[in-house]
Amino acid sequence: xxxxxxxxxxxxQDYTEDGSVDLKGRPVLRxxxxxxxxxxxxVGYEVFERMAYYxxxxxxxLYLTTKLHEGTVESSNNVTNWVGSVWMMPxxxxxxxxxxxxxxxxxxSASVIYLLGMCLLTLTVSLAALRPPECGExxxxxxxxxxxxxxxxxxxxxxxxxxIGTGGTKPNISTMGADQFDDFEPKEKAYKLSFFNWWMFSxxxxxxxxxxxxxxxxxxxxxSLGYGLPTxxxxxxxxxFLVGTPYYRHKLPSGSPLNKIxxxxxxxxxxxxxxxxxxxxxxxxxxMEEYTNIGRYRIDHxxxxxxxxxxxxxxxxxxxxxxxxxxxxxxxxxMMKMLPILVATLIPSMVIAxxxxxxxxxxxxxxxxxxxxxxxxxxSLAAFVTIFMLISIVIYDRYFVPAIxxxxxxxxxxxxxxxxxxxxxxxxxxxxxxxxTERKRxxxxxxxxxxxxxxxxxxxxxxxxPQFALGGVADAFVEVAKLEFFYxxxxxxxxxxxxxxxxxxxxxxxxxxxxxxSTVADVxxxxxxxxxxxxxxxVSHLDYYYAFLAILSFINLLFFLLVAKLFEYNVDAKxxxxxxxxxxxxxxDSSQEKTGISQLTTHNQIQPSHSPSPDYMSSSTLxxxxxxxxxxxxxxxxxxxPKLVPSTALxxxxxxxFSEFSPTPPTEYARHNNSSCFASSFSDSVFSGAxxxxxxxxxxxxxxxxxxxxxxxxxxxxxxxxxFSIFSxxxxxxxxxxxxxxxxxxxLKKKSENTVRT
Numbered sequence: 105x106x107x108x109x110x111x112x113x114x115x116x117q118d119y120t121e122d123g124s125v126d127l128k129g130r131p132v133l134r135x136x137x138x139x140x141x142x143x144x145x146x147v148g149y150e151v152f153e154r155m156a157y158y159x160x161x162x163x164x165x166l167y168l169t170t171k172l173h174e175g176t177v178e179s180s181n182n183v184t185n186w187v188g189s190v191w192m193m194p195x196x197x198x199x200x201x202x203x204x205x206x207x208x209x210x211x212x213s214a215s216v217i218y219l220l221g222m223c224l225l226t227l228t229v230s231l232a233a234l235r236p237p238e239c240g241e242x243x244x245x246x247x248x249x250x251x252x253x254x255x256x257x258x259x260x261x262x263x264x265x266x267x268i269g270t271g272g273t274k275p276n277i278s279t280m281g282a283d284q285f286d287d288f289e290p291k292e293k294a295y296k297l298s299f300f301n302w303w304m305f306s307x308x309x310x311x312x313x314x315x316x317x318x319x320x321x322x323x324x325x326x327x328s329l330g331y332g333l334p335t336x337x338x339x340x341x342x343x344x345f346l347v348g349t350p351y352y353r354h355k356l357p358s359g360s361p362l363n364k365i366x367x368x369x370x371x372x373x374x375x376x377x378x379x380x381x382x383x384x385x386x387x388x389x390x391x392m393e394e395y396t397n398i399g400r401y402r403i404d405h406x407x408x409x410x411x412x413x414x415x416x417x418x419x420x421x422x423x424x425x426x427x428x429x430x431x432x433x434x435x436x437x438x439m440m441k442m443l444p445i446l447v448a449t450l451i452p453s454m455v456i457a458x459x460x461x462x463x464x465x466x467x468x469x470x471x472x473x474x475x476x477x478x479x480x481x482x483x484s485l486a487a488f489v490t491i492f493m494l495i496s497i498v499i500y501d502r503y504f505v506p507a508i509x510x511x512x513x514x515x516x517x518x519x520x521x522x523x524x525x526x527x528x529x530x531x532x533x534x535x536x537x538x539x540x541t542e543r544k545r546x547x548x549x550x551x552x553x554x555x556x557x558x559x560x561x562x563x564x565x566x567x568x569x570p571q572f573a574l575g576g577v578a579d580a581f582v583e584v585a586k587l588e589f590f591y592x593x594x595x596x597x598x599x600x601x602x603x604x605x606x607x608x609x610x611x612x613x614x615x616x617x618x619x620x621x622s623t624v625a626d627v628x629x630x631x632x633x634x635x636x637x638x639x640x641x642x643v644s645h646l647d648y649y650y651a652f653l654a655i656l657s658f659i660n661l662l663f664f665l666l667v668a669k670l671f672e673y674n675v676d677a678k679x680x681x682x683x684x685x686x687x688x689x690x691x692x693d694s695s696q697e698k699t700g701i702s703q704l705t706t707h708n709q710i711q712p713s714h715s716p717s718p719d720y721m722s723s724s725t726l727x728x729x730x731x732x733x734x735x736x737x738x739x740x741x742x743x744x745x746p747k748l749v750p751s752t753a754l755x756x757x758x759x760x761x762f763s764e765f766s767p768t769p770p771t772e773y774a775r776h777n778n779s780s781c782f783a784s785s786f787s788d789s790v791f792s793g794a795x796x797x798x799x800x801x802x803x804x805x806x807x808x809x810x811x812x813x814x815x816x817x818x819x820x821x822x823x824x825x826x827x828f829s830i831f832s833x834x835x836x837x838x839x840x841x842x843x844x845x846x847x848x849x850x851x852l853k854k855k856s857e858n859t860v861r862t
Contacts, residue, residue, distance in 0.1 A: 118133050118135055119131045119134065121286060123355065124138065124286065124354065125353070125356060134286060136351075137350075137353050138285065138353040140295065142284045142353065143284050145344050145351070146303075147281070148306075149344050149345040150277065150303060150306040151341070152310065152340050153273065153310070154306070154310030155318070155334060156222060156338040158311050158315060159319075159331070159337075160222075160225065160263075160266070161186075163330075163464075163481070166322075166464065166483065171251075172256060173236070173239070173250060176462075176637055177625045179461075179465075180621055181618040181621060182260075183460060184614040184621075185615065186263050186267060188611045188612070191607045191608075191611035192607065193271025193274075194270070194271050194604065194607050195271075195604045195608065197274065198276070200272070201275065201276050201357070202358065202361070202600065205357065206357045207276040207279060208276075208352065210272050211273055211276040211345075214271065214272020214273045215269065215272075215342045217268055217272070218266060218269025218270060219269070221264075222334065222338050224265065225259070228262055230331075234255055235255065236255055237251070274607075275604075281303060308490065308494070319483045319484050323479075323481040323483075361435075361597060361601040364428075364432050365435075367424050367425055367428055368412055368415045372411060376411075384430070386418070387416040388418050389416070389429045390402070390431070400596065404430070405434065406437065408441070408672075409437045412433050415432075416432075435595040435597060438598075442590060442593055442594070444667040445589065446590075446605050446608065446609055449582070449609040450612055450616055450660075451616075451657055453609050453610045454617040456575070457617035458538075459575055463485070463571065464482045464485070465482075466542065466545070466641065467485060467565050468482050469549075469560065469641050470561050471560060471561070485568060488569060488573050489572055489579065492573040493579045493580045496580035521585070523584075523585040524581065524586060524668075525664060525668065527580075530574060530578035532654055532658050535650050535651070535654035535657055536650075536654045538571045538650040539648075539650035541568065542647040546647060548563055549561050556642065586606055586609065590603060590605040591606075624649055636648045637649060
């Protein structure tokens with residue numbers, strides 16, 4: 105018996121209607137599960153988990169160089185290889201959750217692995233037998249005792265155990281949060297925005313905490329406490345999550361969309377000699393009723409990538425590996441059409457990798473003093489990426505979009521690929537600025553004859569601020585647009601796979617950074633030349649390397665302009681429109697406005713050359729039959745959500761991005777749930793903070809609007825109080841441990857003595 109049949113049998117209207125179950129697979133009561141009662145634990149988890157991850161990753165390159173005595177190239181590559189693994193592993197974690205164990209058990213298992221990795225990493229920097237031997241003051245790096253193979257092996261083993269753990273937690277925790285709200289219940293659907301705001305705030309807050317407080321401890325107190333606090337924070341986060349287990353709603357595993365794509369590819373290859381019929385009606389397809397019953401959209405045949413149509417040619421065999429319906433083939437086409445855009449995002453991801461490696465290494469050679477007792481940790485400059493990204497998003501959302509919308513008549517202001525293109529231009533500027541800044545640093549070093557490896561250039565570390573700040577501005581364009589594009593243009597049943605393109609881009613980009621850095625370092629030192637990248641940055645030529653990356657970024661920009669021009673949007677017109685849409689859309693017959701949508705009516709139409717731009721986003725959890733057959737205006741909860749006007753669901757193909765367009769405003773569901781950031785369980789840290797700022801400062805996205813009841817506002821604030829109380833307690837404990845640590849007094853005393861001596 106399926107879930108909905110069980111609910112009908114029980115005859116209780118308080119049961120959820122979206123198929124949610126408990127851990128034993130039984131229907132759940134709406135009043136006793138889900139909502140903020142459950143999400144408070146999930147948000148609390150994310151604060152500590154992000155603090156733990158960035159407490160390790162942001163300053164990792166300095167640990168590798170100062171403690172493991174690795175060179176510039178080796179340490180940078182080790183960081184980018186590890187971060188690349190962290191970004192690639194969620195694809196595997198999402199697959200396991202979707203196909204086998206479900207989100208909860210995949211998450212819990214991965215959390216145990218994650219915590220074991222953090223504990224092992226803390227032990228490697230704390231126990232004398234596992235940590236590298238200290239290098240005394242005044243001793244040259246080449247004379248320092250090297251870490252043993254066992255010590256290095258255990259350290260990197262711990263790092264990659266953490267990568268495996270994050271692969272299971274990152275893609276599942278945010279989607280679990282979204283699962284706690286029933287989209288068939290308007291009140292819960294409206295609450296999703298509150299969860300989204302607090303979710304992004306938790307990521308933002310945890311990241312800033314690690315980039316400031318934890319990094320200072322690591323640089324000035326010790327790595328044992330610096331890694332011990334993130335480990336303790338992760339343990340607290342897992343405990344907080346487990347405490348909320350009785351309140352969680354769960355979705356049963358429904359199979360991975362990756363299998364569907366592989367089936368189409370295999371079926372096409374196995375029938376490669378079969379001729380595709382000219383009449384698409386002869387291809388295999390399920391009936392409209394079958395799609396309606398399983399809650400999916402049907403997509404009609406298109407003429408693109410016709411070799412994949414072979415998978416839908418009817419033969420004697422009916423195995424899913426030999427015969428696929430047209431909709432499944434079209435979904436595969438849509439995913440493959442995005443691959444050129446994915447390739448165009450690899451170079452920007454490679455530029456991002458420099459922020460956590462070479463940019464921080466530059467900071468170690470500059471004057472970091474902010475008074476007699478305080479030095480800025482070089483890795484703390486990464487906090488400016490987050491800060492400037494949030495500022496940029498607010499300006500973009502509040503000022504740029506309304507201004508440019510007057511001319512484009514597009515409610516989004518500009519299209520997704522246009523926004524991405526602006527970000528790619530900024531990436532070129534970042535590397536140009538970084539190159540000129542490094543040239544100034546090197547010329548100053550030569551002028552002052554400060555060419556030693558440990559010589560500090562008497563230039564403030566804030567000369568690096570422009571490249572960090574512009575990196576945050578670029579992220580507001582590139583990363584947000586990239587995440588939105590891959591989610592929006594993925595077919596409805598493959599939204600999770602679409603967001604995996606986002607993490608794949610970052611993962612491959614970091615691996616590509618390792619390859620390019622090693623290649624450039626090797627090639628430039630041949631034939632007796634001084635290499636561009638050496639362990640001593642004061643005699644290196646990072647300015648040449650940054651200029652090389654600027655050229656690569658410019659070439660990539662040209663490639664992007666080409667593929668963006670050729671790209672054709674898949675435009676999903678959902679069942680509802682906002683009042684903003686009504687402002688930009690033609691007037692419709694009033695009788696049509698009063699007609700509700702109760703079943704699926706999906707077609708594929710070819711638009712004229714000047715076609716609408718795509719919808720803002722769409723939801724992976726929205727069922728095509730989720731809207732009531734009665735007019736929404738008469739719904740009891742109509743006062744609690746913006747006015748909705750039903751329209752017909754269409755799936756159309758648009759023209760290239762950089763042509764003229766008529767407005768197709770964002771859908772109500774997207775604007776009030778921002779589900780691209782939900783379903784992008786992989787969106788992270790500074791990139792996710794962009795979504796938080798965009799929604800938090802939008803007039804249409806107030807977290808507790810006046811239309812809501814006082815109870816709704818109380819539910820909204822209760823989650824914030826819970827997270828704040830938990831994090832405040834941990835903050836107090838952290839500060840107490842920090843002040844009580846004996847290394848602190850020694851460090852401050854030493855700084856005071858040096859100041860007096862000077």
